[in-house]
Amino acid sequence: MLLEILYRLPCCRRAVQFKSVSKRWLSVISNPYFIRRFMDRHRHYVCKFTHVFQNTIELNVNTYIRLVSYDHNDNPSFKFDPRIGLEFLDFLPVLSLHYPVCIQASFNDLLLVCTQVPKASFFEYYICNPFTKHWLKLPPIPTDGTRTRVMIGFLCDPCICDSDSDNDREQGCITNAHYRFMVVRILCPEENTTQFQTQLQVQIFSSETNEWRNSVVSSPRKLNLNPFMPIACYAGVIACNGMLHWVCVKDKEIKGFVVFDPFNDSEQCHYIHPPIDLSLRHYVSLGVFRRRLRIFQLIYAGSFSLWELEDYSNAGTWCMKQKVYFSNMDFGDFLQRAKNIHGLDYSDERTKMMLYRDMTFLAFHPNDGDSVFLHCGNSVQLCNLRTGVLKRVYYYSSPVRSKFQLVQPSWPTPVPPLPLNAPSISN
Amino acid sequence: MASSSTSVVVSNKEKENKNTKKVTLKSSDGESFEVDESVAMESQTIKHIIEDGCANNEIPLPNVTSGILSRVIEYCKKHKEAAGESEPSVTSYTSNSTTNPLTEWDTEFVKVDQNTLFDLILAANYLDIKGLLDLTCKTVADMMKGKTPQEIRETFHIKNDYTPEEEAEVRKENQWAFE
Numbered sequence: 001m002l003l004e005i006l007y008r009l010p011c012c013r014r015a016v017q018f019k020s021v022s023k024r025w026l027s028v029i030s031n032p033y034f035i036r037r038f039m040d041r042h043r044h045y046v047c048k049f050t051h052v053f054q055n056t057i058e059l060n061v062n063t064y065i066r067l068v069s070y071d072h073n074d075n076p077s078f079k080f081d082p083r084i085g086l087e088f089l090d091f092l093p094v095l096s097l098h099y100p101v102c103i104q105a106s107f108n109d110l111l112l113v114c115t116q117v118p119k120a121s122f123f124e125y126y127i128c129n130p131f132t133k134h135w136l137k138l139p140p141i142p143t144d145g146t147r148t149r150v151m152i153g154f155l156c157d158p159c160i161c162d163s164d165s166d167n168d169r170e171q172g173c174i175t176n177a178h179y180r181f182m183v184v185r186i187l188c189p190e191e192n193t194t195q196f197q198t199q200l201q202v203q204i205f206s207s208e209t210n211e212w213r214n215s216v217v218s219s220p221r222k223l224n225l226n227p228f229m230p231i232a233c234y235a236g237v238i239a240c241n242g243m244l245h246w247v248c249v250k251d252k253e254i255k256g257f258v259v260f261d262p263f264n265d266s267e268q269c270h271y272i273h274p275p276i277d278l279s280l281r282h283y284v285s286l287g288v289f290r291r292r293l294r295i296f297q298l299i300y301a302g303s304f305s306l307w308e309l310e311d312y313s314n315a316g317t318w319c320m321k322q323k324v325y326f327s328n329m330d331f332g333d334f335l336q337r338a339k340n341i342h343g344l345d346y347s348d349e350r351t352k353m354m355l356y357r358d359m360t361f362l363a364f365h366p367n368d369g370d371s372v373f374l375h376c377g378n379s380v381q382l383c384n385l386r387t388g389v390l391k392r393v394y395y396y397s398s399p400v401r402s403k404f405q406l407v408q409p410s411w412p413t414p415v416p417p418l419p420l421n422a423p424s425i426s427n
Numbered sequence: 428m429a430s431s432s433t434s435v436v437v438s439n440k441e442k443e444n445k446n447t448k449k450v451t452l453k454s455s456d457g458e459s460f461e462v463d464e465s466v467a468m469e470s471q472t473i474k475h476i477i478e479d480g481c482a483n484n485e486i487p488l489p490n491v492t493s494g495i496l497s498r499v500i501e502y503c504k505k506h507k508e509a510a511g512e513s514e515p516s517v518t519s520y521t522s523n524s525t526t527n528p529l530t531e532w533d534t535e536f537v538k539v540d541q542n543t544l545f546d547l548i549l550a551a552n553y554l555d556i557k558g559l560l561d562l563t564c565k566t567v568a569d570m571m572k573g574k575t576p577q578e579i580r581e582t583f584h585i586k587n588d589y590t591p592e593e594e595a596e597v598r599k600e601n602q603w604a605f606e
């Protein structure tokens with residue numbers, strides 16, 4: 001009965017506090033079945049989310065980060081003084097030692113952080129949940145000294161736990177209590193990053209084996225797998241549905257997308273077509289919205305478009321979700337402010353085009369499928385692609401080399417994942 | 428005595444029939460309550476007993492006292508009336524107050540002392556009445572949500588079986604929730 005009551009609590013924070021009421025309460029609340037019921041009850045939860053901006057893409061002793069957290073109304077708040085930055089992660093032991101450090105990937109509310117003991121010949125990776133301050137250290141991986149440039153994929157795949165005798169309602173329900181994960185390091189092929197590569201060298205850590213291993217990935221279609229080429233590098237490597245995706249480029253054109261599914265096959269890639277109306281010579285950005293892969297394409301002085309992948313079969317079925325033309329977009333007061341700030345005397349149209357030139361994609365809004373966050377010069381804008389309205393969210397002026405969007409689910413993801421064979425609850 | 432060779436579904440025709448079928452529910456302390464079968468079938472447990480033909484028109488409920496049973500019957504009657512023509516098993520038990528016209532009645536219904544509330548939870552669970560279970564559990568959850576762990580112990584008379592060190596350990600590991 002305790003479980004029936006506790007999972008109806010409105011937020012996880014109280015429920016976790018109640019672990020300290022008594023040992024029986026601890027055992028109920030810590031049980032994966034409870035977490036599952038809680039998450040199912042809160043499945044329409046509006047997620048809190050945080051943007052993390054980092055001033056580097058590589059290991060650096062001067063790494064600092066800036067955080068912007070959003071409440072339910074998309075109002076931003078800045079938690080930490082950007083000059084200090086890394087306290088967000090100060091629960092990690094390495095931070096106090098001032099080793100070079102770099103956040104390399106994120107997934108929901110988890111971050112993947114890389115560090116290197118100075119003069120040592122290996123990298124150390126940490127998976128951490130900066131909200132609960134729990135972390136886990138992976139076994140070290142030797143560096144080879146020569147190829148330092150990598151692209152990182154961090155994959156989390158939830159384990160469907162059907163060992164309970166549930167009624168129909170709970171089947172297929174989301175839980176983050178049990179998951180397996182992989183960290184994939186894609187090594188840069190050679191000095192020349194624009195070469196056609198039909199094979200890639202990768203290093204994969206799997207939580208199932210608890211070790212790193214090397215693998216060579218190829219494609220049966222002899223595609224160019226190189227994610228370091230300009231268009232591909234810009235979009236990056238995106239984890240979605242337990243698979244990695246990146247752009248497949250040939251002759252400076254987008255050919256399609258590479259799909260790498262190491263949980264099922266760590267040596268071969270799949271391929272999906274681009275959407276029919278994608279402009280193949282313009283840059284794209286990739287991202288995830290509610291566990292679906294999305295493409296955002298910004299064409300200067302043309303349009304903003306958004307596609308979502310509906311189906312992986314038949315080399316991919318895309319659906320265009322939104323398209324808004326530049327001329328129809330409502331810049332709100334951004335236009336006037338920009339003119340005031342820069343003393344611009346141009347027409348609205350010309351000013352728009354100047355501002356537009358600086359725009360880059362930041363992230364898909366985790367709760368609103370029609371909206372995207374964009375960088376525009378020194379500001380972050382929220383753009384609703386359905387209405388065409390641009391809303392300034394905040395200004396910042398620090399250099400940003402990499403960015404991550406942390407999304408907090410209704411129950412914090414445990415680090416390490418909970419074991420599958422948890423003792424059953426007695427009510 | 429007619430045996431209850433009832434159909435599974437309470438048909439409209441039967442509802443129109445003035446002699447609606449009744450069942451008798453017997454509490455743990457021996458008191459009998461006669462209710463319309465359709466009201467009794469708000470309880471999935473009772474519904475299964477009737478459908479399995481084991482009813483013989485009197486159903487013993489050894490886990491429920493008369494005081495609680497009378498309240499449960501009151502709940503079922505009220506909700507059955509509100510559901511109107513629809514079958515009990517498809518009535519939606521949302522606790523969303525903007526769509527549920529019974530919200531005010533429900534709120535009054537759960538204004539009882541703690542012991543009664545818990546007995547109602549147990550009864551709702553035993554009798555498998557989703558709406559009542561949801562209502563009563565949600566009421567207790569709402570009582571809890573503003574309280575600290577110590578206040579919880581006091582309100583619900585729970586013994587703290589942690590040693591001070593153990594409790595400190597639990598708090599430390601989950602420090603983020605206490606901030």
